[in-house]
Amino acid sequence: MTLRFLTAGESHGERLTVILDGIPAGLTLREEDLVLDLRRRQGGHGRGGRQQIEQDAAHIVAGVRGGLTLGSPITLEIANLDWQNWRQVMAVDAAEVKRKPITRVRPGHADLAGMLKYGADDARNVLERASARETAARVAAGAVAKLLLNEFGLRVRSYTRSIGPIEAPIPDSIDWIAVDASPVRCPDQPSSEAMVAAIDAARERGDTLGGVFTVIAEGVPPGLGSYRQWDTRLDGLLAQAIASIPACKAVSIGDGVEAAALPGSQVHDVPVYDDGRLRHQTNRAGGLTGGVTNGEPVVVHGFMKPIS
Numbered sequence: 400m401t402l403r404f405l406t407a408g409e410s411h412g413e414r415l416t417v418i419l420d421g422i423p424a425g426l427t428l429r430e431e432d433l434v435l436d437l438r439r440r441q442g443g444h445g446r447g448g449r450q451q452i453e454q455d456a457a458h459i460v461a462g463v464r465g466g467l468t469l470g471s472p473i474t475l476e477i478a479n480l481d482w483q484n485w486r487q488v489m490a491v492d493a494a495e496v497k498r499k500p501i502t503r504v505r506p507g508h509a510d511l512a513g514m515l516k517y518g519a520d521d522a523r524n525v526l527e528r529a530s531a532r533e534t535a536a537r538v539a540a541g542a543v544a545k546l547l548l549n550e551f552g553l554r555v556r557s558y559t560r561s562i563g564p565i566e567a568p569i570p571d572s573i574d575w576i577a578v579d580a581s582p583v584r585c586p587d588q589p590s591s592e593a594m595v596a597a598i599d600a601a602r603e604r605g606d607t608l609g610g611v612f613t614v615i616a617e618g619v620p621p622g623l624g625s626y627r628q629w630d631t632r633l634d635g636l637l638a639q640a641i642a643s644i645p646a647c648k649a650v651s652i653g654d655g656v657e658a659a660a661l662p663g664s665q666v667h668d669v670p671v672y673d674d675g676r677l678r679h680q681t682n683r684a685g686g687l688t689g690g691v692t693n694g695e696p697v698v699v700h701g702f703m704k705p706i707s
């Protein structure tokens with residue numbers, strides 16, 4: 400069965416809602432299982448003021464009974480605490496709504512493109528949904544998906560590779576305790592400190608910084624995804640998922656970006672039969688060949704622009 404999800408909700412509306420369809424029956428699911436991922440999304444150095452207002456928690460309203468999933472659609476709700484300050488501006492009722500139209504469109508936000516698309520005369524109608532607040536709902540859906548993957552021994556984790564001009568040296572084996580301890584989720588401590596300083600300096604200048612994050616899925620069995628059709632290739636599906644994150648402007652799989660400048664002899668992973676199992680001597684392809692997982696960890700990098 401295909402797993403899919405839809406989200407709804409405005410950034411300063413009453414709540415975000417996510418419906419997750421395709422999770423099998425019998426998976427243990429409690430609200431507290433979703434807290435860690437939502438908290439991680441809110442962390443980091445140099446966050447905006449909104450993160451101080453919100454304390455995201457997902458409320459399970461459908462699809463679970465007695466702590467176990469039912470196989471029916473799962474509905475999660477995340478309240479927007481900031482809504483209290485925006486009740487009139489965001490009122491659903493025509494008699495209650497107070498409009499103060501935003502007409503000065505901001506560079507790098509979805510304001511102008513969205514106003515042209517939907518014929519809006521108020522950028523608020525655009526930014527409320529284009530805002531990255533929506534990703535809180537995705538994180539809640541992803542946290543449920545990770546619980547399912549855990550049942551099969553899969554582990555999905557991420558770290559920060561660079562922020563602005565600071566690029567961390569990344570060893571083959573990631574120190575995940577150091578990642579969790581770093582305010583910017585960087586495994587290399589000197590780089591982590593330099594990143595914090597770079598963020599502070601940018602803030603001081605009234606500027607912003609982008610960066611690169613890496614997601615690694617371990618324990619992935621060979622054979623997920625298919626070259627059968629363009630839209631069944633897992634590399635394409637992962638690139639779409641990452642590029643759909645607001646402000647994420649590029650995606651690379653494995654050493655994809657670096658490989659473009661190297662000769663083939665330094666790029667391809669040689670399969671070997673080793674100690675009773677098939678593996679590759681290297682994992683430059685990031686665990687995907689032909690859009691199919693090849694048994695190595697899946698490694699995906701996302702490139703964020705500096706936000707407006």
Ligand SMILES: Cc1cc2nc3c(=O)[nH]c(=O)nc-3n(C[C@H](O)[C@H](O)[C@H](O)COP(=O)(O)O)c2cc1C
Nearest residue numbers: 507508509526527529530531644645646647706707
């Ligand atoms: C950390 C972060 C904060 C954001 N804050 C806002 C915001 O305050 N207001 C807004 O309208 N969009 C916000 N966004 C959304 C994006 O700025 C914007 O919709 C998007 O970057 C424009 O489209 P793009 O994905 O092509 O860059 C934010 C995105 C991120 C990643």
